[in-house]
Amino acid sequence: GEDVEQSLFLSVREGDSSVINCTYTDSSSTYLYWYKQEPGAGLQLLTYIFSNMDMKQDQRLTVLLNKKDKHLSLRIADTQTGDSAIYFCAESNSNDYKLSFGAGTTVTVRA
Amino acid sequence: KAGVTQTPRYLIKTRGQQVTLSCSPISGHRSVSWYQQTPGQGLQFLFEYFSETQRNKGNFPGRFSGRQFSNSRSEMNVSTLELGDSALYLCASSSQNTQYFGPGTRLTVL
Numbered sequence: 715g716e717d718v719e720q721s722l723f724l725s726v727r728e729g730d731s732s733v734i735n736c737t738y739t740d741s742s743s744t745y746l747y748w749y750k751q752e753p754g755a756g757l758q759l760l761t762y763i764f765s766n767m768d769m770k771q772d773q774r775l776t777v778l779l780n781k782k783d784k785h786l787s788l789r790i791a792d793t794q795t796g797d798s799a800i801y802f803c804a805e806s807n808s809n810d811y812k813l814s815f816g817a818g819t820t821v822t823v824r825a
Numbered sequence: 826k827a828g829v830t831q832t833p834r835y836l837i838k839t840r841g842q843q844v845t846l847s848c849s850p851i852s853g854h855r856s857v858s859w860y861q862q863t864p865g866q867g868l869q870f871l872f873e874y875f876s877e878t879q880r881n882k883g884n885f886p887g888r889f890s891g892r893q894f895s896n897s898r899s900e901m902n903v904s905t906l907e908l909g910d911s912a913l914y915l916c917a918s919s920s921q922n923t924q925y926f927g928p929g930t931r932l933t934v935l
Binding site: 744745747749755756757758759762802804806808810811812813814815816817818 | 829831856858860867868870873875880881883915917919922923924925926927928929
């Protein structure tokens with residue numbers, strides 16, 4: 715079955731870059747996503763990347779995909795206090811819309 | 826476009842009762858998926874509906890069921906509630922492999 719792993723915690727100073735890492739095992743993964751969850755809220759889609767890409771940039775967010783190593787990362791430039799949240803990596807394949815999630819990385823931004 | 830809406834936002838039930846949660850997808854989206862989020866198990870897929878048909882189902886007991894209506898709105902039902910069913914239930918509306926989540930329904934079972 716699918717397995718997605720993430721480190722559980724990241725502490726970063728305001729203004730620095732944050733890098734959140736994720737590994738997955740399903741070689742048929744076609745779509746890889748990053749979601750953000752703030753306390754008491756649902757999941758906000760931040761960005762996604764198709765497996766035939768190796769990089770995607772969207773304003774302060776940069777996603778890097780190493781398909782050979784099944785490694786995905788999310789870089790947040792100029793991290794702000796509003797970026798404090800839990801970040802989930804997720805994958806799905808082209809056969810269905812079922813998402814498999816990692817456990818989430820809690821990002822704490824300190825002044 | 827309005828986002829995904831879920832009702833109710835909070836619910837308190839007792840063991841043995843049953844509960845129905847509702848989800849209205851983004852206009853034009855025909856796929857609705859449901860997920861359960863708990864501190865211990867994280868985010869787990871329950872089921873997905875497309876055009877009123879269940880296309881995929883996760884590993885949950887038969888007490889968990891769902892349906893989708895012709896306007897794409899979806900409901901999920903949990904019968905004979907157990908304490909372990911306390912969770913945040915999230916609905917996602919999908920278009921072209923991109924899933925957008927609602928705010929969730931927080932269910933507490935006492």
